Amino acid sequence: MIGTNTRIVIAGAGSIGCYAGGCLALAGRSVRFLCRPQIEAMLRTGGLRVTDLDSRDARLDAAELSATTDPAEALAEAGVILVTVKSGATDEMARLIAVHAPADAVVVSLQNGVDNVGRLQSLLGGRQVLAGMVPFNVVQASEPDGLHVHRATEGTVLIEDRVPGLAELLDVEGFAVETHGAMPGVLWGKLLLNLNNALVALSDLPLAAQLADRRWRVILARQIEEALAVLKAASIVPGRIGGLRPALLPTVLRLPDWLFRLVARRMLMVDPQARSSMWEDLERGRPTEIDEFQGKILRLARDTGTRAPLTARLERLVREAEATGTGSPQLSPEAVLDEEAARRI
Template structure:
């Protein structure tokens, strides 16, 4: 019987277990995973940081849902060879994190990028090799205030992950085993690329209109104009997705899966503007506009959203203020 290299690799790693996990990015998303994995992994959960930030995290830890959590903090060099690396940085920090990612990864390291957007796996994989990448996304409503992160574990859907080809590989089994009996909710997806693009459409259509207008979630319910902007932004994502071979037309436009969400809820882009931080609009409309140009798909609503939010960032930076 002839066994392919892929089958041979699967057999070799059949009982592989993930024993060490490195997390790069301890913001709102990273904190959910840190809080969920810390009780199970203890000192084998490594938070990646360098310099003064490393010293601060070692001294102060993290405050998650009003609970202080002590951390095992390592530099990228110290974390070399982690079984799993979870990348949860802001999109604007990704390019600057590639050196650290490369230092952590060895031949056997699995890498999951739980960042929003549709291109972080390719950006990371271009540096370290796509064979390391496990496609993933996360659904969580969280909020960062200063050094404190809060989320409601009861309504958090958690991490979705899977191989790009839908196979139930040894890597999928190893991550499933890791998340079992932890505080991380997870879902194995045999169509993870569609899931990622559907969430991308949801983020663009629900994050950006409220950020531009400065309103809570209730604005979509109360204003036909807000909802119309949302719909047109999403339609452009659907068109670009189709052009790259991913059909999300039947995906729900804006579902909160029955959860009760306050009409005052403010998603991440508006949270960033409120706190005078730069947003991730480059990852949202910025990437979509670029893909649209490459594919010949018009994206005028996303182009306008990009310009408006970039202008709001400049205003927050003090570049102009003529009130």
């Protein structure tokens, strides 16, 4: 039975995980963080500061937090497990859950990409695994007195409607949660927006500045058009994004800057310093999730005999930046495109 006293484990306490867990703990939920040693050290010594676009600024002292690097300790009494690791760590986390978590624990994937629920299910046998989608961006920073996580965009977390009481457990201030009856479409719709992560990473621009520049939006529009053609060939229907039909996104993105600011006000409600998780991965020398975004579209394109040349170029540029290991290459829109395509922007 899911109740407000159910133990929630944040399985992979990075930026999203610490923000979600912080909001839940501030609301009085029983939360345990399974994290890397660096994050555990910051939480144990200085606590956790949680801020957001709505001017919330709250703090949890170290004594109010339960954080560990030991999966057996973290997962032993789990009732709900929120999986927030990057896609590349999904299989490893699934194996830890299979060994250490109670058989009746509910597992919720709050990860990017469209394949993680299936991967978790395949490795967790008969355990209950639900899809979820986090629409907002979280910025992480270390401070002298602990860890600071800041929600830099808006949105409501969506989860599958299969476990009574789960949404009520998770729906707290700063971390709004609702159920949705068609999560596969939601995940594909989110993937279309996540195609922009590569542009932020390659440009080194904050998200707000990048979206305010029509040259970058046109590149995103072209990526989305390629992706929509691939999805149509694969008989996949993406869900609406912020109330907007995916087919309309390229048109909206191509609007002149002044008109885009009027029409897409919600899209531009972004903290001025927010960037993408892919940018953060490049800056920290970590593998990105390019394989779950552009890579997923390219695999479908090969399977369906569909062309996606711009998507392929962006994937290649990100992989080159990963291999270099020096952070964002700080490319211009013209450098991202070939010379002929750049003249058409």
